[in-house]
Amino acid sequence: xxxxxxxxxxxxxxxxxxxxxxxxxxxxxxxxxxxxxxxxxxxxxxxxxxxxxxxxxxxxxxxxxxxxxxxxxxxxxxxxxxxxxxxxxxxxxxxxxxxxxxxxxxxxxxxxxxxxxxxxxxxxxxxxxxxxxxxxxxxxxxxxxxxxxxxxxxxxxxxxxxxxxxxxxxxxxxxxxxxxxxxxxxxxxxxxxxxxxxxx
Numbered sequence: 001x002x003x004x005x006x007x008x009x010x011x012x013x014x015x016x017x018x019x020x021x022x023x024x025x026x027x028x029x030x031x032x033x034x035x036x037x038x039x040x041x042x043x044x045x046x047x048x049x050x051x052x053x054x055x056x057x058x059x060x061x062x063x064x065x066x067x068x069x070x071x072x073x074x075x076x077x078x079x080x081x082x083x084x085x086x087x088x089x090x091x092x093x094x095x096x097x098x099x100x101x102x103x104x105x106x107x108x109x110x111x112x113x114x115x116x117x118x119x120x121x122x123x124x125x126x127x128x129x130x131x132x133x134x135x136x137x138x139x140x141x142x143x144x145x146x147x148x149x150x151x152x153x154x155x156x157x158x159x160x161x162x163x164x165x166x167x168x169x170x171x172x173x174x175x176x177x178x179x180x181x182x183x184x185x186x187x188x189x190x191x192x193x194x195x196x197x198x199x200x
Contacts, residue, residue, distance in 0.1 A: 043080035046128040049101030053086040061090035065120035079132030125189035131171035135185040149177035
């Protein structure tokens with residue numbers, strides 16, 4: 001996510017623009033990706049690695065809170081990936097730390113040097129599978145069929161869309177295609193409704 005601007009809890013009502021989301025996904029994806037990209041591990045939904053990442057984060061800082069997550073490896077048709085990245089923020093340390101998890105193990109754990117403050121994600125959010133199903137029903141499936149597209153990124157955070165509930169958690173799904181602008185689909189992480197989509 002090169003060039004991403006920081007988002008603080010006080011500014012959460014000012015959502016990230018599409019290019020910021022794409023840049024953030026690129027940067028964190030690069031940071032999360034590390035050696036040992038195994039192709040023989042079973043893909044899992046986003047929540048699968050959350051407990052181990054949270055335990056490590058709270059050992060790092062007791063007030064660490066999850067603020068962002070994203071796939072670190074390619075997604076399958078069910079919204080599962082062999083590796084997921086989890087970003088935590090500690091207010092007491094004023095520091096963010098990333099954990100990349102696959103196969104029940106932390107593969108990467110390191111502090112994020114850029115400022116990336118965001119409101120903490122609550123405990124109640126739909127997993128990556130239902131989020132993908134909602135996006136596919138709405139626009140994603142049609143985009144893939146029309147443009148030979150594919151889902152490249154799923155990310156979860158708060159304050160990332162502009163409507164009457166700017167502080168809600170949303171999944172952002174980014175579809176890419178060789179002959180068309182990317183499609184962004186934002187899915188409400190509480191009820192699975194598609195809230196917004198755009199091309200860019």
